[in-house]
Amino acid sequence: MRAMVIDDSRAMRMILKRIVTKLNFEAVEAGDGREALDLLADMTEVPDLALIDWNMPNMNGLEFVTNVRADPRLREMTLVMVTTESEQSQIVRALAAGAHEYVIKPFTEGAMIEKLALLGLVPTGANS
Amino acid sequence: MSVEVEVNENDLAEMVEQVWMSYLDPEGISPLIPTYDENQPSEVHSSVSITGSWTGHVVYASSTAAARRAAAAFLAMEVDEVSQEDLSDVLGELANIIGGNVKAMLPPGALLSLPQVMLAPENTTVYPNAERISGVYGLWEGEPVSVSMWQSRSEKKEEA
Amino acid sequence: MTLSQAEFAFVSQLVRREASIVLAPGKEYLVEARLIPVARAVGAPSVTEFLADLQRRPNPQNQRKIIDALTTNETSWFRDREPFAALTDVVLPELVKSRAATRKVRLWSAASSSGQEAYSLAITLQENLPPGWSYEIMGTDISTEMVKRAETAEYSQVEVNRGLPASQLVQYFERVGAHWRITQSLRRNVSFRLMNLTAPLPAMQPFDVIFLRNVLIYFDVATKRTVLQNVAKLLRPDGWLFLGAAETTIGIDDNYERVAAGRTSAYRVRTGAPAGAARRG
Numbered sequence: 296m297r298a299m300v301i302d303d304s305r306a307m308r309m310i311l312k313r314i315v316t317k318l319n320f321e322a323v324e325a326g327d328g329r330e331a332l333d334l335l336a337d338m339t340e341v342p343d344l345a346l347i348d349w350n351m352p353n354m355n356g357l358e359f360v361t362n363v364r365a366d367p368r369l370r371e372m373t374l375v376m377v378t379t380e381s382e383q384s385q386i387v388r389a390l391a392a393g394a395h396e397y398v399i400k401p402f403t404e405g406a407m408i409e410k411l412a413l414l415g416l417v418p419t420g421a422n423s
Numbered sequence: 424m425s426v427e428v429e430v431n432e433n434d435l436a437e438m439v440e441q442v443w444m445s446y447l448d449p450e451g452i453s454p455l456i457p458t459y460d461e462n463q464p465s466e467v468h469s470s471v472s473i474t475g476s477w478t479g480h481v482v483y484a485s486s487t488a489a490a491r492r493a494a495a496a497f498l499a500m501e502v503d504e505v506s507q508e509d510l511s512d513v514l515g516e517l518a519n520i521i522g523g524n525v526k527a528m529l530p531p532g533a534l535l536s537l538p539q540v541m542l543a544p545e546n547t548t549v550y551p552n553a554e555r556i557s558g559v560y561g562l563w564e565g566e567p568v569s570v571s572m573w574q575s576r577s578e579k580k581e582e583a
Numbered sequence: 584m585t586l587s588q589a590e591f592a593f594v595s596q597l598v599r600r601e602a603s604i605v606l607a608p609g610k611e612y613l614v615e616a617r618l619i620p621v622a623r624a625v626g627a628p629s630v631t632e633f634l635a636d637l638q639r640r641p642n643p644q645n646q647r648k649i650i651d652a653l654t655t656n657e658t659s660w661f662r663d664r665e666p667f668a669a670l671t672d673v674v675l676p677e678l679v680k681s682r683a684a685t686r687k688v689r690l691w692s693a694a695s696s697s698g699q700e701a702y703s704l705a706i707t708l709q710e711n712l713p714p715g716w717s718y719e720i721m722g723t724d725i726s727t728e729m730v731k732r733a734e735t736a737e738y739s740q741v742e743v744n745r746g747l748p749a750s751q752l753v754q755y756f757e758r759v760g761a762h763w764r765i766t767q768s769l770r771r772n773v774s775f776r777l778m779n780l781t782a783p784l785p786a787m788q789p790f791d792v793i794f795l796r797n798v799l800i801y802f803d804v805a806t807k808r809t810v811l812q813n814v815a816k817l818l819r820p821d822g823w824l825f826l827g828a829a830e831t832t833i834g835i836d837d838n839y840e841r842v843a844a845g846r847t848s849a850y851r852v853r854t855g856a857p858a859g860a861a862r863r864g
Contacts (some may be wrong), residue, residue: 304519306512310446325519345557350535381740386753397749398521399740401445406744409659413748416468434621434761441741454616459623524740529760535732561616 296414297340300324301331301359302348302377311346311377314407318417320344328354332362341369344416347380347394348383359394364393373414377402429537430572436559438524439570441519442517447496455568463560464525466490468549469514469540471522476532478575481522482552485513485579489566497538511561521535586615590634594618594649602650602726603694603801617652623827629691642785647728654732658699659746662796666825667703669845670792674823679713681821686716691758691790693780693799695722698773699742704794705769717827723778723792733775735763780810789819797827804835810825811836815852824850
């Protein structure tokens, strides 16, 4: 399984990569939505999961989600927002745009794994 | 324009604790121990600025040793493996996360800047046009760490 | 200043006794960090003096402050998921048939702690009961502090990250400052009260479903038996009892039989065995 980690913070990308690697995902990373879309365009195998920050330069997470959901080729990707944006209206917007789940920063590793388990992305027995 | 804001020290302390629980002390064995010492020294700091419905800054400040420890914990490395880039990244992200949580408690229409990181010690007050309205001060494994909120004194927005 | 072993032991015993919180060794610094603001808030010069004073003169209010400060909420919503799936897939469809006359279901979250289980049950019922049906959920706990907290129904950001689908977060919660509070429309179906499961329980209308999860593990066999007997009296004859993932009535109380419930097990009163006040379904 493959996961794409999209955040303009290198430190946060490292945390997220660590978690998904623990769950047996192969991780790829991008620093913003534009870079992520460019990477996806070149991939033959679409990632199963994308963890997406909201506030990023060039293309923010919401725009990325909207773009992905408009592309039939990327239909199978599970999209999870991972962000400090936590107003009710924003969560609603993200879900309406097509994000499947939403994790508010800061998150514990256990909480992230639980969210991914809700989406059926955690092999049984891998819960920490 | 800066509105009277209800983000008290308990709220700030809770946010800081959640960052510790999530990234810096997931085992719950090395917390930030409160000292309430506003004058404790610091050597490095990072901050985000907030504009819009509220103007001010959210600032992380600590000794270099504490900052390196934070970077090591965040990135799951040893302290001596932490590079300047790692340090800068982590301090910036800490300011971003805490600032983002503070923003969530402000009236709608607040905007967060990109984080700024200062890795060199500074003796002067960091925000001369702002006043400290709230702060969490403590020791993390014996090293000073603080998170504070500064409200801009100016009545008008900086940019018309 | 670090907590002495004696101080840590005192606090550990207090929270274990009053709120079933188990403080592992290694948590001394965390306990200290959490108690410093408590001592300061009550005007004590230090944590040492605060605790010494408490040992000399019991003070329920200060006790509760300690418990409150030490409750790390690592409780998930829909904990273990499978019992809630079982409720949706197996139990509710059956109840919808058997309770058709009253169109009402009653659930009990025994040892409700800070309320995540009770409110998770409420969300499950809200989403799966047919229109025109009503429900009542009672949460009970031995700790006054927990009952108050559950009634407040307010949870922090890290707490709502735990096992709660975002779509349900926005539907059933409202932001209150840095916290999230369960909406009134859900809260009005859930109530909390103090109760000690090891003592004779007050008489009340029996329940259709009881969640008694991760409570029995704290007791010895004789007490487990007492609790199960007490609980049986408040379970409808065709009611369902859910225990924690590692718990069972087998070897403890023969009056229950284990049945499959979706991908997990539940316990029902063995036919012929004494149970809650005999009522028609």
